[in-house]
Structure formats: structure tokens, C-alpha cells
């Protein structure tokens with residue numbers, strides 16, 4: 001990719017960032033946690049697995065939870081978001097998840113156990129900022145063909161698709177991390193453990 005193409009893409013990113021990120025409160029917003037039921041705050045701080053109720057997670061919505069002191073995103077992907085992932089294989093750096101950024105069960109097209117639910121550690125793989133969720137309806141500000149939203153890191157302009165796959169030509173070197181997780185039922189997600197026996 002030429003320097004001109006990279007510079008042009010970077011300008012578009014920054015224009016989109018000002019429009020989208022500015023609209024949600026500035027570049028340095030703290031990451032909010034959704035309410036959680038268990039375990040205790042102390043257990044969260046030391047990294048115990050956490051159970052998340054996803055029964056009220058609407059299509060297109062995202063929860064942010066704390067695990068091992070890091071933000072973890074639980075995103076409900078729409079069919080439009082899933083379609084955009086399928087269209088971006090040629091634009092992302094590691095389309096097949098070859099790098100060790102996810103458990104084996106998430107080494108698939110959508111980097112997830114369930115296509116409709118994406119679970120990611122919400123920290124940029126460049127220098128650890130927390131990227132912003134860019135919704136389908138906000139993605140057009142970035143002016144990128146086939147991109148229907150995902151995640152944008154305002155610190156240095158890294159962009160990720162709706163599977164957490166990093167675009168070519170941005171500072172972040174690898175895809176976002178998928179943490180160990182499993183479903184205890186259709187509506188309860190366990191983060192931090194993936195081999196618990198389910199009755």
C-alpha cells in the first residue's frame with residue numbers, strides 16, 4: 001500500500017473520528033461497566049471468571065464488563081454487521097485469525113462461538129487505548145467501502161471490523177483479543193473460563 005493511500009485513509013479516519021467520537025463525549029472517555037451480578041467487585045479485581053446476563057442485549061447493542069482489570073465487550077451483531085465481516089477479508093491484516101489472539105473455538109470467520117455474539121477484550125493491540133464502538137449508522141463518516149462499523153481507536157487511528165480484525169495500514173499490529181469464554185445457557189455468558197461443565 002502506498003504512502004499516499006495510507007495518508008488518505010488516515011485523513012478519512014480522523015475526519016470520521018472527530019464526527020463519531022466527538023459525538024459520544026470526547027477522545028478520553030472512561031469505559032463504563034454495565035451492571036453486573038457476580039462475582040463481587042473484589043473477585044473481579046483479582047480476575048475471577050464472571051457471569052454476564054445477556055438476555056436483554058438487543059441486536060446492535062454492546063455491554064462493557066470488567067475482567068482482570070480490563071474492559072470486555074459483549075456485542076450483539078446484526079446480520080448487516082456479519083455481512084460486512086464477510087466482505088472485508090481483503091482489507092484486514094489477518095483475515096483467518098492466524099495470530100494467537102483468540103482461543104481455538106474462536107478461530108473462525110466471525111471470531112466467536114456464536115455468530116450473533118462477539119466477545120472481545122476492549123484494548124487496542126497498539127498501545128492499549130480503549131477503542132470506540134462505531135455503529136453501523138455511524139460508519140459512513142469514515143468513507144470506507146464495505147465497512148459497516150466495528151471499532152476505532154482514536155489514539156493513533158487504528159480501525160477494526162465487526163470481528164475485531166485489524167485493518168491493513170494502521171498502527172495496531174494484530175486483531176483484538178478474544179478472551180476465554182463459554183455459554184452456560186442461551187442467556188448467560190461466562191468470561192474467564194471455557195471448560196465449565198454445564199448441566
Ligand code: FES
Pocket residue numbers: 124125126127128129153154155156157158171172
Ligand atoms: S493505542 Fe490504538 S492506535 Fe495506538
